Amino acid sequence: MAIFGLGKKKEITAQVNPAVYDAPFGSSYAMGMGGWNNWASPIDRQAAVSVPAVNQCLNLIKGTIAGIPLEVYSTSTGEELPMPTWVRQPDIRAPRSVTIAWTVDSLIMFGQAFWRVTSVYADDQRPASFEWIQNNRVTTKLDTMTQEVDYYMVNGTKVPDSGVGSLVTFQAFDQGVLVRSQRLINSAIQAEEAANIGISSPQPTGYLKNTGADLPDNQIQGLLNTWKTSRKNRSTAYLTSTLEYVPTSYSPMEMTYNDSIEELAAQIARAFNVPAHMINAEHNRSSTYQNVLDARKEFMAYTLAPYICAIEDRLSLDDITPRGQEIRFAVDETFLRANPQDRLAVTEKLLSLKLIDLNQAKEMEGLTPDGSNEADASNIQ
Numbered sequence: 001m002a003i004f005g006l007g008k009k010k011e012i013t014a015q016v017n018p019a020v021y022d023a024p025f026g027s028s029y030a031m032g033m034g035g036w037n038n039w040a041s042p043i044d045r046q047a048a049v050s051v052p053a054v055n056q057c058l059n060l061i062k063g064t065i066a067g068i069p070l071e072v073y074s075t076s077t078g079e080e081l082p083m084p085t086w087v088r089q090p091d092i093r094a095p096r097s098v099t100i101a102w103t104v105d106s107l108i109m110f111g112q113a114f115w116r117v118t119s120v121y122a123d124d125q126r127p128a129s130f131e132w133i134q135n136n137r138v139t140t141k142l143d144t145m146t147q148e149v150d151y152y153m154v155n156g157t158k159v160p161d162s163g164v165g166s167l168v169t170f171q172a173f174d175q176g177v178l179v180r181s182q183r184l185i186n187s188a189i190q191a192e193e194a195a196n197i198g199i200s201s202p203q204p205t206g207y208l209k210n211t212g213a214d215l216p217d218n219q220i221q222g223l224l225n226t227w228k229t230s231r232k233n234r235s236t237a238y239l240t241s242t243l244e245y246v247p248t249s250y251s252p253m254e255m256t257y258n259d260s261i262e263e264l265a266a267q268i269a270r271a272f273n274v275p276a277h278m279i280n281a282e283h284n285r286s287s288t289y290q291n292v293l294d295a296r297k298e299f300m301a302y303t304l305a306p307y308i309c310a311i312e313d314r315l316s317l318d319d320i321t322p323r324g325q326e327i328r329f330a331v332d333e334t335f336l337r338a339n340p341q342d343r344l345a346v347t348e349k350l351l352s353l354k355l356i357d358l359n360q361a362k363e364m365e366g367l368t369p370d371g372s373n374e375a376d377a378s379n380i381q
Contacts, residue, residue, distance in 0.1 A: 015161070015168060015319050017149035020142060022111070022175045042178040043185050045109055051188040053265035054177075056279045057272035058108060065304055066101035068329045070315075075326050087327065090115065090130045102132045103170060104307050108272070110135045111176030115168040116154065125163065127320055133167070162319075170314045173306050181271040188264040195257040212242030273303045296336055 049055045070088075072081045090099045099115075106113035115130040139153040152159050152167050160166045174180060208227065215223070230237065239245060265281035278299075308329050314320075315327040350356045 015166070015317075017151075018169060018171055020147055020149070021171075022179075042110075042176070043182045045178060047189055048109070048178060048185050051185060051192060051268070053188065053268040053279055053281060054185060054272075057269060057274045058105065060274060060278060061108060061272065061303060061307065062101045062104035064299075064335065065104050065307060065311075065329070066097040068308075068331055068334050070096065070100075071328055071330045072321070073326055073328055075324055081325060084128070086127065086129050091118075091132065092129055093131070099130070099132050100311070103311060106132075106135050107170060107172040107176070107307050107310055109176050109178050111172040111174055111179070113170040113172075114138050114152075115170075116159070117164055117166050117168065120163055124322070126322075127168070130168065138167070168314065168320065170310055172310055177271060181268070184264070184267055184271055188261070188268060191257060191260045191264055195261065206245055206247035208239075209244040209246050210242055211244065275299070275303075293336065300331065300336060 049058065070083070072083045072087060073079065074081055089096050103113045103115070112135065114133040114135065116133050117127040117129075118131050119128045120126060121128045133154060137154055139156065141150045141153065141158075142148065143150055151161070152169075154167070177185070208223065227237070237245065262281065265279065266276050269276040269279055269281050275298075308331070312326070312328050316325070321327055351358070351361055
């Protein structure tokens with residue numbers, strides 16, 4: 001919600017609540033009731049991450065982004081500026097990497113992430129610290145047309161539109177994996193469960209056929225338990241003349257569980273937009289030569305960029321960062337940093353063209369003008 005001052009200058013002192021983007025085209029969207037994704041049936045997150053391929057893709061993306069530091073830059077000159085304390089550590093209770101990792105987790109799985117403001121600066125009332133909020137704790141109240149957000153609630157309590165206790169929302173570019181890939185993940189869960197049942201049963205699944213008198217339920221249950229326990233101890237079984245074992249299925253290999261799980265892992269990699277070879281889900285196991293930096297550039301452009309942009313753009317809005325400044329991940333200086341030999345070749349060329357001086361060249365390599373490391377020099381008093 002936007003709050004404007006009394007003068008001619010319009011100053012946003014609170015977040016402008018986002019519109020609803022995921023209503024299906026040409027169909028009713030719970031008119032007058034509101035709700036986020038209430039037309040879909042998202043899968044439970046804990047069930048989804050029980051699939052190894054899902055968990056590996058998720059950790060690969062959020063772990064990589066969490067390892068890249070945040071920096072403050074001037075939008076006009078591109079110069080790196082001194083950063084507020086919250087940029088280095090948004091939540092005073094956790095390292096920056098942990099907060100960013102769970103923020104990316106929410107964007108991937110739910111398509112939306114939330115930070116709650118825990119303190120503000122006295123001079124401009126902009127947030128000074130945050131805490132990440134689990135998506136299942138947040139309720140969205142929409143208007144009667146389910147097109148705009150009226151307000152948010154955390155644990156059933158309405159939160160303010162600005163100041164301490166208000167929410168900062170991050171919007172992903174789609175509905176999140178738990179909604180758009182729910183059938184795929186459900187199939188993977190069922191395949192894992194079927195394989196586990198097959199593995200836990202030392203013999204093919206089947207039934208005991210009794211050609212004699214009917215047995216009471218307690219004796220039937222005891223017979224089945226004895227059969228299972230005995231098959232774990234020995235493969236040879238003995239049955240009386242009135243009992244016959246009838247197999248009804250085959251081993252996990254014969255049931256193609258392994259092939260199904262491998263195929264589903266490749267499909268899950270596609271759903272997360274992660275190269276299949278990065279989670280060992282590549283069918284042919286034959287990839288062309290690609291150096292590390294080129295592979296990282298491709299991973300950055302096609303997989304990480306949507307989530308990085310979502311966080312950068314939101315944190316750079318006026319209600320958090322003063323106009324003329326922007327928050328960016330230091331991707332080029334860390335994740336996409338070239339090897340020393342290539343960097344020195346570029347620096348040498350810049351020096352020969354007199355585009356930079358020696359001190360600037362040293363700064364590009366993280367060195368102070370006297371040639372020492374900045375981190376070491378800063379500790380000398």
